[in-house]
Every structure is written in C-alpha cells, then in structure tokens.
Amino acid sequence: MIRSASVPASDRSRVLTRAVIEAAHRLGLGPNDLKSIIGASQPTASRLLNGRYQLPEGGKSWELAAHFVRLYRSLSSLVSGDDELARSWLKSANRAFDGQLPLEVIKRVDGLIHACEYLDAHRARV
Template structure:
C-alpha cells in the first residue's frame, strides 16, 4: 500500500492576519483605521495586530484583507518597494479618483476601486 504525501496545511486566516498587520505597520495605520478598512472594531483590529485574533476566511473582513494585500502588492511593485512613496501616494489627493486613496479605502467599494485603479496603472508598465 503506497502512502500519499501529506499536503501542507496553511492557515489562511493566520497568514492573511499577519500580512494585514504588517501592512498596517508599513503604512502607519492606527487600529481604528485598520478596523474601518476591514469592517471591524478598533479593539478587534488591536487583537489582530497583537496576534490574539485571526481573520475568519469565511468573513467579509477576510475579503477586505485580501483586497488590502492586493493593493499593497500592487503599489509595492509599482513604486519599487518604497513604503514612504506608497504612504505619500495614499495620502495625496488623486484627480482620477476624485479623493485621497486613504479615504476611499475605508469602504469596501472604495478599496476595490483603488485596487483596480492601481492595477490598471501597473498593467501599463
């Protein structure tokens, strides 16, 4: 009887929570800001960042976290891993988006819009 190799088990919630926490640190987000983006309370965002809670892979917050990671990766690729430039881009009024991206990402629709905008510019490179 041949044994089959075990598939590595990746804890998606743990991995994404760690990534989102690091992004919040790189971009200087407060717990309140991270909570707003993910649709969570400030206290829950604090627990995520301290490792005492994880994003639930079946939740809308997990999906928002995936989009935040997508935005981070896209900006990182576009701006050459320069976190200061990414922070500046997020906080500068954008004529195309008619707002500062940092303000738009507070809503799920805005987060998707900003992701799509950055991806569209990245595709031109």
C-alpha cells in the same frame, strides 16, 4: 500549485493575518484606519495588529483583508517597495478618486475595490 482546500484553514488564516499586519505596518496604518478598511471593530483591529487575533476565514472581513493586501502589493510594486512613497500616495489627494485621499476612499468597500483596480491597471502599464 497548492489548492486552498488542501491547506488547513488555520494556516490560511495565519498567513492572511500576518500579511494584513505587515501591510498596515508598512503603510503606517493603525487600528482606527484598519477597522474601517476591513470592517472590523476597533478592539478587533487592535488585537489583530498586536498579534492577538487571527482573521477567521470567510465573511466580509476576510474578503476585505484580502483586497487590502492586494492593494498593498500593487502599490508596493508601483513604488518599487518604497514604503514612504506608498504612505505618501495614500495620504495625498488623487484626481482618480475625485480629489479625495486614497486612504479615505479605501474605507468604503467600493472604494477599496476601485483603488485595487486602479493600481492593477497602472501596474499593467509598467
């Protein structure tokens, strides 16, 4: 197992940034949604999605981005990699979130964490 301390910060930043871009693309999310999920400005989210910005390690945006990737990985495994189904889940009212759209819920820190825990719990049952 590779320890994160032995991997240069620039490599960790590149990997997480690419994972966020891929997850956002597969879920059909643009900069307006992404900015709210990872706590970045709209211009920063646009640059990130266009490959002109890398998330700096540490800080809230880094942590939220890691949780966003966790959410995507959990959701993708539950829908067997069907991105259309994953997009549909994000944009459909869900009783687990008091009838709200998961996409709106994950724009709050507590909602993102709750959605990750919810999906992880469902993955455990599979």
